[in-house]
Amino acid sequence: MTTPPHRGDAPHRPKVAVMEDVAELAGVSAMTVSRVLNAPEKVRPETRARVLAAVQELGYRPNSAARVLVTGRSGVLGVVSFDTTQYGPASTLYAIERAARQNEYSVSIASLDALNRRSIAEGVGRLTSQSVDGVIIVAPHESATDGLRHLPPDLPVVAVDAGDGVPFPVVMVDQHAGAARATRHLLSLGHRTVWHLSGPANWVDASARVAGWRSVLEAEGREVREPLAGDWSARSGHELGRRLALEDDLTAIFVANDQMAMGLLRALREAGLRVPEDVSVVGFDDIPEAAYFWPPLTTVRQDFATVGRLAFQLVLDRIDGVLGERRLKVEPELVVRESAGVRPPG
Amino acid sequence: MTTPPHRGDAPHRPKVAVMEDVAELAGVSAMTVSRVLNAPEKVRPETRARVLAAVQELGYRPNSAARVLVTGRSGVLGVVSFDTTQYGPASTLYAIERAARQNEYSVSIASLDALNRRSIAEGVGRLTSQSVDGVIIVAPHESATDGLRHLPPDLPVVAVDAGDGVPFPVVMVDQHAGAARATRHLLSLGHRTVWHLSGPANWVDASARVAGWRSVLEAEGREVREPLAGDWSARSGHELGRRLALEDDLTAIFVANDQMAMGLLRALREAGLRVPEDVSVVGFDDIPEAAYFWPPLTTVRQDFATVGRLAFQLVLDRIDGVLGERRLKVEPELVVRESAGVRPPG
DNA sequence: GGAATAAGTGTTATCGCAAACACTCGGGAA
């Protein structure tokens, strides 16, 4: 293969093929090449074949920057997220990327170091200055709800698990329903009431789970003990579990996520309490390891994959100017394993 | 705020401010605006202030597509990765993003559905057609090593945890050393030999851990039992653990990751074996939950954050034309907790 | 005093692509 003719005499650059090179090789104009790529039906089949062959031969790939400049569309989706080291956000991100890819979009990410108005706005800013076509925000914190009111109004934005009062569409797992389901399950096993080990304050899913749990207890007229707030980590579950183990009316606990449940399980065991014989535990998330906890954890499964897929669909609609649903809820599912059993006698 | 003057009489578009608008408002040329943004010291302070004020007033943000087109640099780094749902890859990605951000880079991701030559080349292709300045590949699989030989040779690429024979720099945790350390730890507790529950074939870190484990046993002249290969999941650890529990000379096991160790722990317990009294277990990774396993897991910590940081530094160097180290190793660390104890008598 | 120099700013060309419009055919209708 010979080197393509070049204009300036820049001596070194290996020079990647551009549309003009393809055109020349195929004996057509650049415009025709462009058409072959973007509207093939407008080009006679034999011309198209020649162009395609030239594209192949030169290994030509369109320069997206140039295309963005002229079309105003980048085919890039931005995702703003908070701690993608965690199972939930990581899975959501993964599902978004997957959905995006299937629709010829690619994904650019912006992680946040902190959750506050400033940091969120800045994250979105980093993405928009890269000309993303839309943004999905995965930051289920109240500061997000807040920070998001001040975004460029014409930017297609969708939030995952955001609270009420956000001025754009939201996809969320129905945390309230999930928590209620978990709580009812425990009550149905005969427990008089259910304690709650919650997530940190100001996280919208933490609050929703507290609310769901509380609503069931209140509806059933059960005593509502003050929830203990952890920080989602196993460590905090363990710490709080030691406190909880001291309570003498403790027979059932609903824990706001599986990691904390794990720490709790260990604290209970250390306190000489057996699960589920003495104390029943229900978690939330259904991380892949939950089935291998000791005992296997009864928990509430969140379908992050669906959440991601729907979120992508929603931004895509907005990008295309379709104004669909404003709030999509995904139903969580109770997965019964062995960590919750009937109330011990006495 | 008044609407900025516009040129054509396009009636509807909200029209975002461009450099020309800023220039006009500040009473200078566009070039001066550009200079204020890219080489402020070349502009007189009072002019600079006027321009900055105009930028502020119009909420101007440079259009990166235009800049890319002319400079050939995008400030975007591509990351190709396999299963970012897992703790390791997720942490690495997170660290990369963080390092990138601190250096004014942003990150675009390409997840892979499969690990083979084609899929990797395609992932890299998706990124390059977006004009990324460089690519980091986080896919510790042998197919990667393979697929990577056929990349555009001028693209700055760095791999994380790739095997030998890759034609570009690699950052890796010294898996061999980590496995050796774990194995030696078990031997030092008096165990006659150490079994190994390995990761899946063709994963470079799985192979390296097998090699490290084997080398210690051989050096010490111990019996080498055939390793059992899992798939990194707790489920496979559990399954293989049931088989392992039948072996009567089983007193020590080195497991290739913490999730499998978790499943194994459960299988051993189900078989009536106590850990560490009857059987000692050492894992790999030190996921945040490892300290809350039952019993707390002795394991080998991988510093993913450092790996991510170094990988970024390496691509950055390559982008800037600096040819530094070709192979950077990060030392793992043995974290002793309670799952490994002295060999039971008899 | 005059040339050389430097600092600050403007002009023009260009990056690679696609939108808009112009052109060239051949075939059918009038």
Next chain:
DNA sequence: TTCCCGAGTGTTTGCGATAACACTTATTCC
């Protein structure tokens, strides 16, 4: 025959930024 039409293709222009260079002024030095 003449005209028109539409399919297929080419030409020109402009997206928004920066590189390269040109042009003003003031400043310095002999």
